Amino acid sequence: MTTERATPSLSLAADAAATYAEWFATLSDPTRVRLLHAVSTSRSGALRVGDLAVALGISQSTCSHHVRRLVDVGFVTVDKVGTSSVVSVNPACCTGLPHAADVVMGTLAEAPCCPEDLPVDxxxxxxxxxxxxxxxxxxxxxxxxxxxxxxxxxxxxxxxxxxxxxxxxxxxxxxxxxxxxxxxxxxxxxxxxxxxxxxxxxxxxxxxxxxxxxxxxxxxxxxxxxxxxxxxxxxxxxxxxxxxxxxxxxxxxxxxxxxxxxxxxxxxxxxxxxxxxxxxx
The missing domain is CATH 3.40.630.30 (Gcn5-related N-acetyltransferase (GNAT))
Known part of the structure; x- marks a missing residue:
């Protein structure tokens, strides 16, 4: 995934808008959102398709379909490990996707400092x-x-x-x-x-x-x-x-x-x- 920094006084370039629209469209399906979240938050950052299907309560063929859609836009990658297909998150998405939202919405008027719920100990x-x-x-x-x-x-x-x-x-x-x-x-x-x-x-x-x-x-x-x-x-x-x-x-x-x-x-x-x-x- 590639990103570009937005300048508030300039319009969003057509090619960048098309790329971001494709990303957001891919995540318009709640199953794909759940799938991406499951992989991203897994301890190893990677899960087998079969394990993902069980975790999401969907068939393995349905899971494979949604994984392919996420692969198409670069959110995840798939590697063969033995007979299993292992899904891993693309690290660039962890910055590229939030940055795309920042670009579309414009820079914050006032950037946050830090969460105030600091641990007391x-x-x-x-x-x-x-x-x-x-x-x-x-x-x-x-x-x-x-x-x-x-x-x-x-x-x-x-x-x-x-x-x-x-x-x-x-x-x-x-x-x-x-x-x-x-x-x-x-x-x-x-x-x-x-x-x-x-x-x-x-x-x-x-x-x-x-x-x-x-x-x-x-x-x-x-x-x-x-x-x-x-x-x-x-x-x-x-x-x-x-x-x-x-x-x-x-x-x-x-x-x-x-x-x-x-x-x-x-x-x-x-x-x-x-x-x-x-x-x-």
């Missing part, structure tokens, strides 16, 4: 040097997934501390332990870009699903707004659907899916470029 505070052992350990776990960063080794404490803006380094605590961190780095030394930052958010594997990322992103965004940063940007692997969704909830918008932007472990990888603009001067 997670606290955030400014990062201290004594936190860096835990921070680097969490970073190492993220690097090991190969779906968080192009880094292959954890930088030194000195490198990280110098890279992150002093007023924009945060940690999250759960049960008195550091379980996540967030930071903002300058994108340029030029004065005109002083308010533009590159963001990172990492959560320890054992603390995921507890609202730690949501709490960190809330702190990061609200403090950035208060301390004069007018643009936050980040790049996320499209396979990291949870992170893309989290950033969308905080007012980040998809700018582009950058195909084959860099190599990791010898293979080309795509990234999703997202941006959040402060709504006040």
């Amino acid at each position: 997670v606290s955030t505070r400014a990062m201290r040097l004594e936190d860096m052992a835990a921070v680097r350990e969490i970073y190492a776990a993220g690097i090991a997934t190969r779906n968080a960063t192009f880094e292959t080794e954890v930088p030194s404490v000195e490198e990280l501390w110098a890279k992150w803006l002093p007023q924009h380094r945060w940690v999250a605590e759960l049960d008195a332990a550091v379980v996540g961190w967030a930071s903002v780095s300058a994108v340029s030394a030029r004065e005109c870009y002083a308010g533009v930052g590159e963001t990172s958010v990492y959560v320890a594997p054992g603390a995921q699903g507890r609202g730690v990322g949501r709490s960190l992103l809330h702190r990061q965004v609200t403090e950035a707004d208060a301390l004069g940063l007018w643009t936050l940007q980040t790049s996320i692997f499209p396979e990291n659907r949870a992170s893309v969704a989290l950033h969308h909830s905080a007012g980040f918008q998809t700018l582009a899916v950058r195909s084959r932007i860099a190599r990791l472990d010898g293979g080309w990888r795509d990234t999703v470029l997202l941006e959040r603009r402060r709504t006040t001067d």
Whole structure:
């Protein structure tokens, strides 16, 4: 799936409108919506056609028909594993489809900050040097997934501390332990870009699903707004659907899916470029 960024003052191009119409038309059938949701939310991101049919309460032939329609527009892919057809979600759809809706409807008049229903057992505070052992350990776990960063080794404490803006380094605590961190780095030394930052958010594997990322992103965004940063940007692997969704909830918008932007472990990888603009001067 390919997308283009809309400019409010320009009309939507006919070819883009035709593409988006085809996407929306494909999802006009509730069975296909349920099917796409089932695959997207499965633990592995892939399900056999037979298992999908059982889960949706439809025949396997009907399921195969709807899968083909989703394949035609690129929402899913199908691979043969032995005698089974395995349906996988196309990661680009996780950004392309929401972005298409943004393009059609125009940009939001006021971007959301973050969900206010933050977990009561997670606290955030400014990062201290004594936190860096835990921070680097969490970073190492993220690097090991190969779906968080192009880094292959954890930088030194000195490198990280110098890279992150002093007023924009945060940690999250759960049960008195550091379980996540967030930071903002300058994108340029030029004065005109002083308010533009590159963001990172990492959560320890054992603390995921507890609202730690949501709490960190809330702190990061609200403090950035208060301390004069007018643009936050980040790049996320499209396979990291949870992170893309989290950033969308905080007012980040998809700018582009950058195909084959860099190599990791010898293979080309795509990234999703997202941006959040402060709504006040």
